[in-house]
């Protein structure tokens with residue numbers, strides 16, 4: 001076997017440096033930091049050329065996040081972390097046959113994620129034969145022949161899985177799901193299963209659509225904006241501009257987060273420096289330091305007080321919703337002592353926030369992984385919906401629900417069919433559009449994929465982007481599971497750990513990135529994406545590709561399909577000659593895309609239909625929005641236990657590590673750290689930088705990992721934080737959210753011990 005199989009992230013050698021936590025986000029340091037990254041990776045001329053093309057009408061969509069662009073764009077509609085994402089993609093292609101001759105897979109696996117990413121773009125298709133120690137070059141034709149042979153040798157199409165990460169364009173995603181379903185399976189797990197799946201499930205069940213209900217303009221009209229379980233200063237920096245504008249229009253911003261994240265304290269827009277405006281804007285008016293997992297209690301407390309205020313939107317409740325009385329009844333005997341102890345928020349604070357909410361004519365609630373990655377992820381988001389239904393804060397200007405998506409096209413991927421559990425209606429329309437029959441049986445999501453691999457029920461995995469090994473939970477178990485596969489294929493831009501945990505045979509297929517020119521038979525192509533607010537628009541790569549051996553994702557999928565499917569008359573290759581062909585197919589096969597090619601060419605694209613937002617209508621089976629009744633989750637932990645959340649630093653994009661500087665939090669040089677309340681450190685007799693072992697506990701199973709340096713931090717007592725993906729080895733595979741099956745990456749029960757007392761796995 002090629003790789004060492006454990007998939008763990010070795011530590012960086014650099015020394016841990018601790019500085020002061022920053023209180024102002026963005027500003028000059030952000031400009032300098034992004035410029036330094038760009039210049040280091042691309043050189044000066046290419047940096048300027050590249051960065052001025054981000055998010056312009058004729059340019060490419062920023063691969064950083066899914067936050068929308070304003071209609072009237074300024075010339076620099078990107079942010080520090082978007083610039084880093086672009087610079088990272090625009091690196092030269094040095095991961096080529098010479099590189100792979102130099103290093104064996106085992107040697108590569110000894111290096112940190114930061115090192116792997118900094119080696120450059122992957123330059124050509126590579127193959128790792130069974131038992132081989134090194135990847136070797138392979139032609140595109142030979143690679144597709146191997147894939148087709150393998151797929152056609154499986155005893156059932158359901159023994160293959162096809163993962164997707166959310167950077168893929170609508171065109172690639174649509175063609176991919178068409179191929180996968182014509183091949184015969186719905187095994188389409190995607191990053192969304194680990195991300196906003198809980199939001200989708202909560203919103204479909206309550207308002208009839210799994211998406212948010214606001215536009216960017218609503219932020220200018222909101223009276224109160226809640227930002228719950230989200231760190232926009234790092235992960236959606238362009239959102240800070242919307243919050244600043246909202247603030248200047250008089251909005252009150254309430255930040256609910258165990259950590260006082262810097263972006264929400266004060267913000268200086270990088271562009272203001274260019275205008276010599278040096279003042280910063282105070283963003284959040286309130287920071288509510290809820291305990292990890294305490295949001296359900298807090299929200300029920302707030303909703304109880306809102307109901308008691310009797311300032312409800314009665315006409316909305318009567319005409320548009322169902323189950324209000326059940327909900328009211330369920331909060332009747334609310335236990336305030338429990339609300340306060342579970343949430344960690346004083347009753348007087350909850351009362352004060354409730355009084356603001358009651359007075360607000362328009363409320364927007366934004367949230368991200370701090371809500372979704374919990375056992376009660378679906379229920380807690382339903383509680384947010386309950387709050388909006390009480391005041392009628394949906395489908396009116398300045399009000400609505402705003403799940404803030406992660407990957408730049410993760411929402412579009414789902415819209416065009418990347419989904420392991422499609423409805424029959426969705427498949428019926430797809431069958432009509434593509435004139436092919438497709439399976440109805442639901443496939444595996446991410447966690448069930450890993451479990452099926454463990455049961456030897458999967459032989460083949462294809463990954464359209466992403467980093468399956470590092471993004472998924474329970475790294476050691478997942479790596480073992482993947483090692484048992486007959487073949488794993490990765491369509492990638494950069495080297496990552498998934499390439500180094502070897503199945504019997506491995507293929508790396510290098511693809512064009514967002515930023516790069518894509519020329520097909522009919523000429524230059526553009527692709528389309530959907531942002532977090534349901535706007536579909538174009539993205540046109542402009543840079544010369546990093547290597548001439550790169551291919552576009554649609555082309556790769558079409559070739560794989562042409563090689564594999566012998567019994568279909570559907571011509572995949574023809575679709576790729578001109579991506580308009582793919583968009584015509586989408587028009588015929590997916591609701592909301594009528595006249596796609598014409599509408600998407602309009603300067604700002606178009607909005608997909610969204611009944612709650614458009615007309616305050618709810619496409620639930622009975623046509624009403626639904627209040628949901630949920631019991632509070634059990635958040636009790638043992639006397640010696642902690643709750644751990646795994647979070648992103650300021651210098652990474654998911655599993656891609658750009659650098660080792662978590663600038664806003666003042667943590668530099670090393671990522672194997674654990675943030676802890678100073679009082680807890682005192683109780684445990686632990687000093688700053690002491691190395692500890694963390695052991696997670698779930699249903700009688702324990703997983704231990706050592707060498708975490710302790711850092712005192714402003715975090716609630718008995719809560720700790722570590723970085724994703726280093727801490728994924730501690731996230732138990734079985735610990736998932738009810739209904740959405742999302743790994744509980746923000747709720748891991750742990751104990752902490754001094755070094756040396758740790759067993760690897762009990």
Ligand SMILES: Nc1nc2c(c(=O)[nH]1)N[C@H]1C(S)=C(S)[C@@H](COP(=O)(O)OP(=O)(O)OC[C@H]3O[C@@H](n4cnc5c(=O)[nH]c(N)nc54)[C@H](O)[C@@H]3O)O[C@H]1N2
Nearest residue numbers: 081229230231235256292293368369370406407648653654
């Ligand atoms: N630069 C950059 N941008 C990114 C990404 C990136 O890695 N880097 N990733 C992209 C992706 S895919 C996604 S999904 C998004 C992720 O964006 P976020 O969801 O902002 O990312 P996380 O770092 O996971 O942070 C979650 C926040 O939730 C808080 N939190 C944790 N547990 C709880 C809780 O129980 N209650 C509350 N109220 N808060 C809690 C944490 O303190 C943290 O501030 O960002 C996207 N954008």
Ligand SMILES: Nc1nc2c(c(=O)[nH]1)N[C@H]1C(S)=C(S)[C@@H](COP(=O)(O)OP(=O)(O)OC[C@H]3O[C@@H](n4cnc5c(=O)[nH]c(N)nc54)[C@H](O)[C@@H]3O)O[C@H]1N2
Nearest residue numbers: 165195465466467471491492493494496646654655724745
């Ligand atoms: N513990 C813990 N685990 C988590 C999370 C957490 O908060 N905590 N967050 C979860 C979330 S929200 C998400 S979305 C997932 C992310 O899971 P993934 O989407 O699987 O992971 P990424 O790190 O975004 O993928 C990075 C790789 O994508 C490839 N890539 C980049 N651009 C392109 C492109 O244009 N095309 C192709 N084909 N490949 C490209 C590169 O090779 C790069 O190495 O992780 C999840 N895992």
Ligand SMILES: [Mo]
Nearest residue numbers: 195196406407
């Ligand atoms: Mo995500």
